[in-house]
Amino acid sequence: MPRVYESIKNKLHIPKIIHLIGTNGKGTTGRFLASALYTLGFKVGHYTSPHILEFNERIWLNGKVVSNESLEETHIKLLNILSKESADSLSYFEYTTLLAILIYADVDYIILEAGLGGEHDATSVFPNILTLVTPIDRDHEAFLGETIQEIATTKLNAIQKRVILGNQTHNEVYEIVDKISKSKGITAEKFSILLEAIDYEKIENIAKENDLPQYLRENLMLSISALKALGIEYKTDSFTNSRLFGRLTKLSENVIIDVGHNSLAANSIVKSLSPHKYTLIYNSYKDKNYKEILRTLKPIIKDVEIIEIEDDSRVEELLIMKETVEELGFKYKLFKEIVPENNYLVFGSFSVAEAFLKVYNG
Structure with a gap:
């Protein structure tokens, strides 16, 4: 350059x-x-x-x-x-x-x-x-x-x-x-x-x-x-209207999305959203310290739904991500849809946000 x-x-x-x-x-x-x-x-x-x-x-x-x-x-x-x-x-x-x-x-x-x-x-x-x-x-x-x-x-x-x-x-x-x-x-x-x-x-x-x-x-x-x-x-x-999309953005009454993807961002979100509890929609790249991120988010997370990201070799293997989530004591499943009775926090990389929005926007 x-x-x-x-x-x-x-x-x-x-x-x-x-x-x-x-x-x-x-x-x-x-x-x-x-x-x-x-x-x-x-x-x-x-x-x-x-x-x-x-x-x-x-x-x-x-x-x-x-x-x-x-x-x-x-x-x-x-x-x-x-x-x-x-x-x-x-x-x-x-x-x-x-x-x-x-x-x-x-x-x-x-x-x-x-x-x-x-x-x-x-x-x-x-x-x-x-x-x-x-x-x-x-x-x-x-x-x-x-x-x-x-x-x-x-x-x-x-x-x-x-x-x-x-x-x-x-x-x-x-x-x-x-x-x-x-x-x-x-x-x-x-x-x-x-x-x-x-x-x-x-x-x-x-x-x-x-x-x-x-x-x-x-x-x-x-x-x-x-x-x-x-x-x-x-x-x-x-x-006025200067807030950037994807930074603790409220998509609906029960869905918040944030493209933070590290421990510092996770810590800021915990401070902002406590003491409320959320279903976390999440996935991560292999080179991220996702175990520390999940541990940081734990006070505001009741369970985890892992969202699949297509065609990206950098994303952590699903089995390893499931084992990590289980090791931290979270109940988990694969993300399929939003249900009205749950409050959701979509958190992770821009790829996580993109994958979620494609489902959310139909």
Whole structure:
């Protein structure tokens, strides 16, 4: 990606970029910020990943997902800019990142969400004006490292000019960003300090109007701290309808869906939904610490229904998943349908959400 970007950067127009790195909350923080900027009169793009049902979800532009026509036109334009060798060398995510940058050529701000990690992520090659850091925790260990120090260092090496940190559960993250920011001569701030002069009653009203659980309120405050850093005044209604789908989204009176897929997300959900009990609709990839995730969710789970995901070799074998669920003391069965008398929590990867929604939407 750095090599290809270097070869075509004189053909690209790069607007002001706000880069998002972290383990959890990048999507919701980015959408809060993008929606507020758009409501306040700016032209804005929000690049997020992965998608749940259709690719267009990844490229949000001025209040709605990009059209198929725009994608096709930009795809042709990008292929004309790239050499065949460069086009063939790019990964799926690298190519789609360049596609988004072309689509966002005329916006005022791009909210650019890292896909995996930070330092070596495709989104890190572009110059940015600000980096926002959501909570960092263990995830994708095979790629990012086994320890918080390794994971945080890989992510935080992406910061360029100014960085704002959301609340972190690991003190090592603060220590690492302090070290990196000093070595690069970068301004580093905690969002809690930036928000000291902000009217918390105003934030509470925004949270209530949008029915935000606690962890989404922290994402909201991180997005507001970005507005403050940019010197942009916001209004209470700047965040109306800015909540991203699949983040503790209530599909009906008895069905909640969340695309969280790690222990940090599971812990946030337990805090938000306790003391209520749910039937958990779940499955997991082999490389996820799903036993720890299920153990974390246990206080709010009465039983488990394992949803099958087709044609994905990364998904854990059904027999092993059944044995794990049984070992943790859960009653379980395969998911077939929603019944009115149960309350359901659909939790897991975007693939779990996709598989469930295909059944739920008929």
